Amino acid sequence: MVVSYKWIQEYFDEPLPEAGELADLLSVHSFEIEGVEEKGDDTLIDIDVLPNRAHDCLNHRGIAKEVGSILGRDLHIDPLRDNFLELPESDEIKAEVESGLEDVSTIAILVKGVSIKESPDWLKEKLTNLGQRSINNIVDITNYIMLNMGQPLHAFDAKAFNGVLKIKRAEEGEKLTLLGDIKVELTKEDLVVSDGKKALDVAGIRGGEDAEIDEGTTDIIISSSHFNPLMVRKTAQRLKLWTDAAKRFQNDPTPYFAEHGARECLEMILDLAGGEVIGMSRAGGALPEYAKVELSIERANSILGLSLSRENVLDILKRLGASYSGGDVLTVEIPHERMDLRIEEDLIEEIGRLHGYEKLPEMDLPKADAPEVHKEFLVLDLIRDLLTSEGFSEVYTYSLRGKGELKLQNALNTEKSYLRTDVVEGLEEAIVLNKNNLPLLGKEFVDIFEVGNVFGKEERTVLGIATNRKKKEKIFVDLQEKLEEVLGIKIEGKISENVFEADLTSVIKNIEGKNLSEYEAPNVQFVIPSAYPFALRDVAVWTPEGTKEDAVSELIQGEAGTLLSRLDLFDEFSKDGKTSFAYHLVFQSGTETLKEEEINTIMERVYETLRTQEGFEIR
Amino acid sequence: MKGSRHPLSHTIREMYDIFSDMGFAIDMGPEVETEHYNFDALNVPKDHPARDMQDTFYLENGKVLRTHTSPVQIHHMENNKPPIRTIVAGRVYRNEATDATHEAQFHQIEGLVVDKGITLAHLKTTLMKALSKYFGKETQLRFRPGYFPFVEPGVEVDVLWEMPNGEKKWLEVLGAGMIHPNVLKGVGIDPKEYSGFAFGTGLERLSMFKHGIEDTRRFSNPDLRTIDQF
Numbered sequence: 001m002v003v004s005y006k007w008i009q010e011y012f013d014e015p016l017p018e019a020g021e022l023a024d025l026l027s028v029h030s031f032e033i034e035g036v037e038e039k040g041d042d043t044l045i046d047i048d049v050l051p052n053r054a055h056d057c058l059n060h061r062g063i064a065k066e067v068g069s070i071l072g073r074d075l076h077i078d079p080l081r082d083n084f085l086e087l088p089e090s091d092e093i094k095a096e097v098e099s100g101l102e103d104v105s106t107i108a109i110l111v112k113g114v115s116i117k118e119s120p121d122w123l124k125e126k127l128t129n130l131g132q133r134s135i136n137n138i139v140d141i142t143n144y145i146m147l148n149m150g151q152p153l154h155a156f157d158a159k160a161f162n163g164v165l166k167i168k169r170a171e172e173g174e175k176l177t178l179l180g181d182i183k184v185e186l187t188k189e190d191l192v193v194s195d196g197k198k199a200l201d202v203a204g205i206r207g208g209e210d211a212e213i214d215e216g217t218t219d220i221i222i223s224s225s226h227f228n229p230l231m232v233r234k235t236a237q238r239l240k241l242w243t244d245a246a247k248r249f250q251n252d253p254t255p256y257f258a259e260h261g262a263r264e265c266l267e268m269i270l271d272l273a274g275g276e277v278i279g280m281s282r283a284g285g286a287l288p289e290y291a292k293v294e295l296s297i298e299r300a301n302s303i304l305g306l307s308l309s310r311e312n313v314l315d316i317l318k319r320l321g322a323s324y325s326g327g328d329v330l331t332v333e334i335p336h337e338r339m340d341l342r343i344e345e346d347l348i349e350e351i352g353r354l355h356g357y358e359k360l361p362e363m364d365l366p367k368a369d370a371p372e373v374h375k376e377f378l379v380l381d382l383i384r385d386l387l388t389s390e391g392f393s394e395v396y397t398y399s400l401r402g403k404g405e406l407k408l409q410n411a412l413n414t415e416k417s418y419l420r421t422d423v424v425e426g427l428e429e430a431i432v433l434n435k436n437n438l439p440l441l442g443k444e445f446v447d448i449f450e451v452g453n454v455f456g457k458e459e460r461t462v463l464g465i466a467t468n469r470k471k472k473e474k475i476f477v478d479l480q481e482k483l484e485e486v487l488g489i490k491i492e493g494k495i496s497e498n499v500f501e502a503d504l505t506s507v508i509k510n511i512e513g514k515n516l517s518e519y520e521a522p523n524v525q526f527v528i529p530s531a532y533p534f535a536l537r538d539v540a541v542w543t544p545e546g547t548k549e550d551a552v553s554e555l556i557q558g559e560a561g562t563l564l565s566r567l568d569l570f571d572e573f574s575k576d577g578k579t580s581f582a583y584h585l586v587f588q589s590g591t592e593t594l595k596e597e598e599i600n601t602i603m604e605r606v607y608e609t610l611r612t613q614e615g616f617e618i619r
Numbered sequence: 620m621k622g623s624r625h626p627l628s629h630t631i632r633e634m635y636d637i638f639s640d641m642g643f644a645i646d647m648g649p650e651v652e653t654e655h656y657n658f659d660a661l662n663v664p665k666d667h668p669a670r671d672m673q674d675t676f677y678l679e680n681g682k683v684l685r686t687h688t689s690p691v692q693i694h695h696m697e698n699n700k701p702p703i704r705t706i707v708a709g710r711v712y713r714n715e716a717t718d719a720t721h722e723a724q725f726h727q728i729e730g731l732v733v734d735k736g737i738t739l740a741h742l743k744t745t746l747m748k749a750l751s752k753y754f755g756k757e758t759q760l761r762f763r764p765g766y767f768p769f770v771e772p773g774v775e776v777d778v779l780w781e782m783p784n785g786e787k788k789w790l791e792v793l794g795a796g797m798i799h800p801n802v803l804k805g806v807g808i809d810p811k812e813y814s815g816f817a818f819g820t821g822l823e824r825l826s827m828f829k830h831g832i833e834d835t836r837r838f839s840n841p842d843l844r845t846i847d848q849f
Contacts, residue, residue: 028763032775050766051668230666250668303797303814304772305740345800349764349772352739357762357774363740364748365732368642368704377645381632384624393622395841399650399710399724406651408684409677410714412723419651419684430841441843447622448841453710459649521633522849523755526830529844 001058002130005043007148011064011075019043022067029353030066031057042129054251056337059150069319069354079149080256080337085109085263090279091163093221096196097284098168104191105255105284106225107262108165110158114138114275116217123272138213138220141268143244150253150337151224151261152245154193154201155269158219160211164196165221167203167284174199178206182241190235191227204232204249205241222269224262226255226284255287256336291334293347298328300348305363308355316354317347373516376461376508379487380451383463385517386486390479392447392465397426399452406455419455423464424499426450431468431498439536439586440529442568445469451504461508463491466499476500487511530590534565535599539606540582544615545574552581552610559609560602563587563594580619626830626849627726627822627838631708634728634825637752641745643704643730648691650710656690657683661769662801669768674714676723684712688727689769692817695731696806701813702734708822719834722823726838729819731798733808739772739797742816746776746793754778754829761789770796770817780828792828793820 005019016022020036023045027033031053034046049057056062061079068075085107093110118124119140127134127143134140142153156165170176170186176199177183184202186192192199200211204227213220233250236242262280269275297313300306317324321335334341341347384394400411404418411417420426427450434446449465469475476495480502484491489510493502543552553567560567564585571582585606587599610616624632635645654665663669673686691707699705708728715721732741743762751758758778765775773796777789795818800810823835830849832838837845 028761030764032763032765051672052766052768054668233666233668302736303738305738343771343800345771345797348797352772353764357739357743357764360740360743360762362744362747363738364744365641365704365737365741368702370639370642371644371704373639374645374647376647377635380628384628384632388622388624391620391622393843393846394625394628395843395846396625396627396839397841398839399712407679409679411676412714412716416723419678426841433841434843437842437844441847443620443843446843448843450841453650455651459651519632519636521636522629524830524848526832526845526848528833529842 001049001063002044002046003060003063004126004129005045006041007060007126008064008067011061011077012068012073013076014073016067016071019045025070026063026066028358029070029356039129044130051251052340054248055253055339056150058248058251059147061149062337065321069321072315072319079260079264080335082260082263084259085266085280087277087280089281093158093279093281094164095281095283096164096166098166101167101169101191101228101284103228103285104167104226105258105282105286106165106167106223107258107280107282109222109224109262109266109280110219110278111222111266111269111275112158112219112278114218114220114269114273116213116215116273120272136213137273138217138269141265141272145261145265145268146244146248149257149261149264150248151257151264152204152248153261153265154207154223154245155213155265156193156200156207156211156221156223157213157217158221160200161195161221165223165281166194166196167225167227168192168194170199176200176202177209178202178241179209179212180206181209182206184239184241189231190238191231193223193225202235202239202241203227205236205239205246206243220269220275222262222265224258224265226253226258252339254336254339255285259287288336290336291342293332293334293341293344295324295330295332295344295347296328297330299344300351303345303348304352305360306352306355308351312355313351316351319354320350375511376504378514378516379504379508379511380461381516382486382514383449383451383483385519386482387449387465387479390482392449392467392479395427395430395448395450396452397423397430397450399455401425404455405457421456422454422501423450423452423462424496424501427464427466427499428497431466435468439568439584440534440566440588442566442584461504462501463493463504464499464501468498472498472500486514488514530565530588532589532591532593534586534588535594535596537585537587537599537603538582539585539603539610540571540580540619541610542578542580542617542619543613545577545579547579547615549581553583555609555613556583556585556606559606560585560587563589563598563602582619623843623847623849625838625846626826626832629849630822630826630829631728633753634706634708634749637749638706638730641704641749643706646691646695646705646707647709648685648688648694648707650685650712651678651682652685652690653682656693657685657687660693660802660805661689662799662805663768667768669766676712676714686713687711688729688819689817692729692731692769693802693806696733696803696808701808701815703815704730704732704734706730717836719836722835722839724839725835726822727819728822728825729817731815731817733798733803733813733815735813737797737814737816739774739816742795742797742818745816746795746818750778750792753825762795765794765796767794767796769799769802771799772796776818778828783831790828792824793818795819
């Protein structure tokens with residue numbers, strides 16, 4: 001919800017803190033702030049209103065009330081605390097709600113002789129400032145009311161209705177063309193605004209073309225309703241029409257909104273479009289009673305870890321606009337628009353956040369002994385410990401695959417539409433991925449493993465070990481024996497291609513008398529691998545016997561410079577009073593693809609440096 | 620040459636060591652869950668807009684891929700009586716497009732404490748101590764109001780983080796709160812007698828912060844150029 005700072009200011013006599021400061025206050029006490037942006041002489045604040053407050057805060061009045069609660073200031077005008085409309089009934093307008101519909105109420109007001117024209121500049125500006133398009137005075141007024149106090153309304157051309165506005169279920173298969181030339185087919189699960197027979201509007205979502213207001217319109221019906229939030233939600237989901245109105249109605253704003261919205265809208269229409277009120281009609285469920293919630297001050301303190309006085313708590317309740325009675329246990333009457341405050345814990349949250357979470361004291365949990373280690377965690381940790389010490393690195397691969405037994409209903413794509421039945425495919429892919437980078441890793445082979453869940457008839461935890469070495473069977477048997485020794489349990493597994501996979505179910509179930517091994521956390525700052533190709537060169541050099549290996553590698557590194565990303569000794573032997581060292585040199589740049597000549601030049605310098613050492617000879 | 624643990628396996632083990640010192644057990648649970656454990660038991664009713672907060676993968680057999688590790692909380696509270704102190708870690712799934720901060724599969728860690736007299740102040744102090752140990756330096760925390768249906772009050776937890784350029788910024792690291800009484804009642808714990816807190820976050824996020832990893836997709840990519848740095 002993007003709100004205008006100037007608009008919020010209209011709710012207060014005294015100047016508010018400047019916009020950035022206000023955004024900070026809101027973020028610490030109320031909502032996450034997505035952004036603050038200056039626009040002309042105004043500032044727009046983008047507020048992330050979550051589902052718990054979407055019923056009352058997707059509008060300026062709601063945000064202003066939050067600001068008032070934080071600052072301890074009253075709103076000097078409040079559309080939600082005004083009187084209800086009292087207007088005569090008329091034969092020319094009758095509101096109805098189909099029997100059996102729950103949680104629906106509606107108000108219809110007939111106004112004749114309005115002038116449809118452009119909105120005044122101040123109104124256009126307010127709407128366009130927030131990214132809304134100005135259409136005409138009537139439509140703009142309904143949008144303004146929604147943004148101002150939260151009630152989505154619709155104004156219809158009265159001639160489409162014939163004196164009756166009825167909220168009902170659509171007929172199965174009923175067709176309707178909505179504003180914007182959107183054609184929809186409806187079902188009995190959809191609520192519509194109708195003339196008693198045919199649908200003219202998908203309730204709470206979007207109006208139909210047949211009742212659209214245009215330049216020729218003189219008589220209008222203002223329709224202000226409360227709709228069953230679940231029905232609006234399901235219809236909006238099915239039609240994929242998440243309009244501003246639908247987003248609000250699905251969150252169940254209080255039915256009081258419809259009353260106050262109707263009054264605000266009528267006043268503004270008479271003011272800006274003229275016309276004469278013919279009559280008004282209400283139908284549907286009665287307004288709910290104000291909720292009452294018991295609040296124990298002691299319990300509030302014992303949940304928050306604070307020691308607030310009764311005065312502190314009463315002050316916060318006042319700031320919320322709640323009234324109360326009682327002693328240590330208060331009975332709190334909740335403002336009608338706060339549909340989220342229904343149990344004691346809800347009020348405790350209000351107290352905590354308005355008091356300020358920065359005031360929570362330091363409080364340690366009582367001391368407790370470390371419990372016995374979880375068996376699955378223990379098994380996985382012992383496996384990780386052993387296999388990494390054997391030179392194998394642990395990978396995580398994707399659980400979502402192109403084939404399997406358990407299929408997703410709503411996959412991202414066909415390659416990720418099943419859950420894996422094994423880790424074999426992922427590990428084989430990992431071998432391919434890493435095979436070409438071995439010189440960069442200073443490795444001769446890809447030796448990896450994964451522990452993770454697979455999904456056949458049931459969900460199981462497995463271990464997969466993979467290598468692209470030649471004699472893998474022997475390697476797997478060797479590792480299997482070592483694992484069995486560490487875990488104290490026999491491991492069954494099978495080999496396919498490059499992977500040995502073992503089910504860990506019985507290992508986890510039966511492990512006994514083992515402890516976690518010593519562990520030290522790595523203190524590593526990650527270096528992004530270069531996106532550019534590397535080049536591999538070898539050099540072998542004879543040196544006088546007794547030459548230190550690190551002296552040789554230092555010479556090479558010193559000459560090769562920063563483009564040398566790895567230097568690995570791969571062979572060393574002595575013969576006839578001489579020692580041979582053989583190295584892999586890996587060259588790579590973080591910013592470009594290295595040219596052949598560039599590397600050759602560096603290698604020439606390396607050869608030259610080695611050659612000129614006493615007793616050195618390039619092989 | 621020694622091989623490397625996956626960076627997230629490091630984070631899990633580090634968290635385990637930190638929390639077991641504070642008396643926490645660890646628990647794990649299935650990745651395929653029922654809607655009951657993933658949503659209903661966590662006070663997220665069917666057809667409620669709160670379900671839209673997590674894009675869910677549904678399976679053809681009617682189950683779901685867990686969208687968070689919180690179902691394990693429910694299993695754990697069903698199988699254990701208070702006092703409860705446990706952490707949970709594991710793989711979770713969200714049906715969303717992949718980018719540098721989103722991945723369809725990722726990993727969470729969360730914690731749960733239920734006992735007599737547990738307060739929001741306990742939560743804040745516990746997290747401050749645990750994160751200070753994990754990051755290896757005194758870490759300042761801030762609570763902001765947040766919304767997760769299974770806690771009330773609910774908070775977002777920020778840490779004051781020094782960026783590479785020396786600037787300090789509040790960055791969101793966890794979601795947390797006091798366990799909602801509906802959740803406690805649902806597992807047969809009397810919320811008048813017991814209270815508790817819960818917290819959770821992405822393991823990726825913790826690892827990215829600590830090690831300066833810039834892209835969350837690196838964790839599910841079995842590329843040893845990344846993994847062998849750990």
